[in-house]
Amino acid sequence: DGGITQSPKYLFRKEGQNVTLSCEQNLNHDAMYWYRQDPGQGLRLIYYSQIVNDFQKGDIAEGYSVSREKKESFPLTVTSAQKNPTAFYLCASSLGAGVGAQPQHFGDGTRLSIL
């Protein structure tokens, strides 16, 4: 079945440690997105990528980094510079932009907590 796989489901980070969240899709989508979800705040865009080897900052990119070396993969690194990383992280993908708005398809998320 086509879809988006996020791993791990739960992740724990120590102070000062970088962690990487995995996101893989087999939908052949060009665009991929990372969101952060906090209670009562909805989803906020961290980074997005419209094509391989290209990505742009979203609304809350500070303390995060991404790469897009393959069409299928868009890993997110939460760096030690992110002072409040505890949240639920969601990865999404969609068909390429510019052809009307395309719905985004979501993975099941990774819950990151600080030890």
Added chain:
Amino acid sequence: AQSVTQLGSHVSVSEGALVLLRCNYSSSVPPYLFWYVQYPNQGLQLLLKYTSAATLVKGINGFEAEFKKSETSFHLTKPSAHMSDAAEYFCAVSGGGATNKLIFGTGTLLAVQP
């Protein structure tokens, strides 16, 4: 600039009652509008989308939404609530264009009482 406002962070209905979840949007371009549902510890699932083809949009699980330009609204309804409808619902807006970015509302948590 675009934005979405969802009125009511918590809504409670009885099983079998009408579900009405409110969404108002602001957009400087003709909007594309979406409703998503999220069950606990899961990702978001698309319920329905408005892309200007018809103002009344039917989605999955018996939900529908009506686009009202004069009221800048896109409220979600279901005639008869089921226990399995208990979840969090998000309205989102996009202007389409070069980035396909979605702007989400803060969500409405729907509780269904037996």
